[in-house]
Amino acid sequence: MPVASAPSRRVADRAVDANHPIALLQSNSLPTLVQRELERMILAGDLAAGEQLREVEVAAMLGVSRGPVREAFRALEESGLVHLEKNRGVYVRQIGVHEADEIFELRALLDEFAGRRLAATATAEALAELRAIVAAMDAAASAGDVDAYLAANIGFHDRLVALAGNDKLLRVYRRLVNELHVFRRTSLARGDTLPASTREHHDILKRIAAGDPDGAGRAMRAHVDASRTRMHATWARAGGASPAGAPAAKRRRAAS
Amino acid sequence: MPVASAPSRRVADRAVDANHPIALLQSNSLPTLVQRELERMILAGDLAAGEQLREVEVAAMLGVSRGPVREAFRALEESGLVHLEKNRGVYVRQIGVHEADEIFELRALLDEFAGRRLAATATAEALAELRAIVAAMDAAASAGDVDAYLAANIGFHDRLVALAGNDKLLRVYRRLVNELHVFRRTSLARGDTLPASTREHHDILKRIAAGDPDGAGRAMRAHVDASRTRMHATWARAGGASPAGAPAAKRRRAAS
């Protein structure tokens, strides 16, 4: 209960803050928290593509019973991050280069749309914000800090799409980016590709700031297509199709 | 076990058909079947937007225990068809006009892409298939059969997108269309809008068959934008924002 600070306000008008333990407990169930934690672990690379997640282990690790874990698995499967196979277990999904290509193709479309929209609607505040993110990326590239660069890169694109003002677009986009995250090789950007990537970001920002929808859309698409090309180069250099140790040949039956 | 029909084939080489009861049992769990049935009921309108789904009732209706129902609910929530609220229950989602607008905006983008792709790649078989669907739509429009028209309309767009050849696009598209389905008013197309809609389909097909990506893309976008405009007209005539009887005001807390 909040401490009384204004005698003129009735107790009933003073709701607790959303971060108050009471509110947190009322709005979060175990399956939701398990889902979030597993998603975090998958996106952070703590759980590898193809890795099996055993209910009993996950439940023990998180201190819950198997029920909430099973529920979380169902949600994670629907979001594309894991794959259930009846009677055989749950596996972190593996994304092959073909699927990555499809995601890039879609991303190019969505990023272009966002760029065009922003070129027409961006406020001074939005531009300042994007400039700050690009500056942080520049700093990371200069320092050769690939991890920091990637984090800022993801943040840049996410913010661009968020500023486009279509929430449904943002949700679809985030889901695609999460799936692409599972495609581990794409996250292994190398220091020698950062300069090109950085130039592309500047180009995008310049055209958005100039209020040039056609130019911004083209720059966004060119950037995503170039990222896709860089992905292929990295993939080829790493040896192409590698089953990554997953028991793919053993899993013949359909899911759940 | 399959009946021996060719003595030259070893028993181990004769897998059962995917529709054999053994294969069906091995590849389908109760939560998956529950999910499918509830999804079917929601899309068919058997479960109304805003309607509460009680675990015990659903379990009794489908003859299973609550566990698989709960798991199905998690998947359905992630797919956007229902909404869980901790300690209060599960509700078929309600889509407002703002969200419908966002979906239409996205659809226009995706449909345009599909149209452009098809104009460049469609085979004679694909064109024949699309022509057959458009002919079926014509017949339904002539007969004033709105339901048959809508079914064929959904089939036409789905097939168009499927033929574009990007599986990820198709999955995203289907998810959006399913969500739009929950927006009940859009399914209430009236007989007097069918002629315009029919002309638009013919225009799309003509440009795809002509191998005109720009024209096909424009025609697709124009068609989706016109559908959106018709949606608004229907919405306005029906009285605009109507909470559809859902206990919206009572549900203040966040989901699960």
Add this chain to the structure above:
DNA sequence: TGTTTGCAGATTGTTGACAATCGACAACGC
């Protein structure tokens, strides 16, 4: 030696029981 059979252990799938939460309604007090 290669193949088949049987068994045990690991894991998943489902169910039912108990605990917890919430809303509605009746009873009580001012």
Add this chain to the structure above:
DNA sequence: GCGTTGTCGATTGTCAACAATCTGCAAACA
């Protein structure tokens, strides 16, 4: 009459137990 408190029933959240499935390995057999 209105506001507060208490109770009950409906429903959800979680857990543990049991059943079922699958895989790997050892033993038996040809």
